[in-house]
Amino acid sequence: MVGSMTPSLVAIFLLGFSSLATAANFNQVYQWNELDFEWPSEESRAQALKNETFKLENIYPRYMAVYGTRIFLSTYHSYANPVSLVSLPMSSAFSASPKLTPVPSWDMHGKEGDCDKIERAKGIDVDSVGRLWLLDMGCLKCNIIKLWTIDLANNDQTKLVHQFPFHSLMHDLVVDETANETFVYISRGGLFYEEQIVVFSLERNESWIVQTPGIKVFCIALSPLKNQEPRQLYLGEWSSSYLHSINSVAVLREGTGTANTEKIGTLTAHPYRILVENNGNMLAAFFSVNYISSWNTSQSFAEKRFHEVDVLNSGKSFTFALDQNGTLWMTVFDAVREPKYRLLKAAVGEQSLQATPELHVATAASGGVQSRILMNSSLFFVFLLALF
Secondary structure, three states: OHHHOOHHHHHHHHHHHHOOOEOOOOEEEEEEOOOOEOOOOHHHHHHHHHOOOOOHHHOOEEEEEEEOOEEEEEEOOEOOEOOOEEEEEOOOOOOOOOOEEEOOOHHHEOOOOOOOOEOOEEEEEEOOOOEEEEEEOOOOOOOOEEEEEEEOOOOOEEEEEEEEOOOOOOOOEEEEEOOOOEEEEEEEEOOOOOEEEEEEEOOOOEEEEEEOOOOOEEEEEEOOOOOOOOOOEEEEEOOOOEEEEEOOOHHHHOOOOEOOOEEEEEOOOOEEEEEEOOOOEEEEEEEOOOEEEEEEOOOOOOOEEEEEOOOOOOOEOEEEEEOOOOEEEEEEEOOOOOOOEEEEEEEOOOOOHHHOHHHHHOOOOOOOOOOOOOOOOOHHHHHHHHOO
16 A cells, blocks of 8 residues: 555655654553452452452443543443443542542442343433433343433432333433433444434433434434534444434434434544534544544544554553543553553643644545554454444
8 A cells, every 4th residue: 555655645654653643742640550449348359359250351441421520431341340330530649540439339230130220331421410321231131221310419329310111232322401401312223223313301201212224323422512503413333434413403302203314424444432522623433443533523524633552452442531621531441561551631621623733743645544453353343342
């Protein structure tokens, strides 16, 4: 591929991959060689290790939200990971990186088949009044998917707000607050027929399905509030690099059976996490590549390199979230090398992510250059990763 490029394009290509370019100045907050929990006692931890209901290598960050002085992570849930929703402090008075604190408590995390507890945390989001919204995929024994709220401003009081009348692959969620009603939009796309957005109304205590024909939705992001403009919902697909949008969420709020979608463009890889910050800049993380991209949604589609690290050996290397002060928090996961886990932060504030000179250093010429793939990301491999 390099042999067919012009000299200028080769220079841009090499510069983009030899320098670990970034559009923000990230500082490392913590690093870990292994993640562990704050256990009730050493005896309980030793027993969990002995009976193999806990394995250190089975804790992987998946989704992130930030509120107050805490960072919240949902982690990959398995039989050897007893807790799938945890928190970290933004800063620690100790030199050692902190352990993960179960949220809201150990008692709320159940074993396989504890249907009235948190079983398998997936997408999370925090609303304006400090409620953490949690999508709980449950298990096959219970055969229900649950939606929880955790009142972070009121001693983490937890409420099961809804049980969905089906069991299927659901992934990520975003909260949409209006003057009179709070909605939650949830991606539902999978190996079979699901091409849908699931909508929940808090005030009505009802959920319904909106079809997205031809699009198995995996990751979603909501545009910011701008005067009287309708909010858009951005959609990343289950099994492709296409990026789509629903140009007005009104169709979702009204419970219309089918949403009209628009294809925005093709990303350089298959996304599993997208986020739109207050200025309308989208960040996207991808399966099996070592960078995050950005796009200014107020302009024509043009994917830019936002942050790149050295070679990573993991399927889902990043997760990220913005806090209320304009700080971007991000975890970086490397399945092979140490430190395996890092927590980074960068002040992005009101500055446009597209405005920094470093961003354009790693941007290939128009038409784009596909980035190196770090591991075998065949379609089957992507499907397996998505199940996590």
